[in-house]
Amino acid sequence: xxxxxxxxxxxxxxxxxxxxxxxxxxxxxxxxxxxxxxxxxxxxxxxxxxxxxxxxxxxxxxxxxxxxxxxxxxxxxxxxxxxxxxxxxxx
Numbered sequence: 001x002x003x004x005x006x007x008x009x010x011x012x013x014x015x016x017x018x019x020x021x022x023x024x025x026x027x028x029x030x031x032x033x034x035x036x037x038x039x040x041x042x043x044x045x046x047x048x049x050x051x052x053x054x055x056x057x058x059x060x061x062x063x064x065x066x067x068x069x070x071x072x073x074x075x076x077x078x079x080x081x082x083x084x085x086x087x088x089x090x091x
Contacts, residue, residue, distance in 0.1 A: 009081060020071045021071060023067060024064065027067065035057065
């Protein structure tokens with residue numbers, strides 16, 4: 001993006017952040033579902049299924065952390081862009 005087009009950069013940033021946050025919401029909902037399944041399984045003590053479920057939960061947790069990290073990096077990059085743009089404009 002050109003330094004002279006902050007509106008376009010803003011649109012791209014907003015779309016990217018919204019997409020990442022929507023994706024994060026989906027995975028958090030999946031995490032809630034898996035956690036409730038885990039609680040139910042512990043009551044019924046199905047150990048083999050519980051082990052697989054815990055592996056899946058750990059994988060989703062790692063993915064959620066990566067998404068949160070990506071969102072923070074996108075926000076940081078956008079903030080840096082805004083500062084640089086203002087400096088170029090003589091603010």
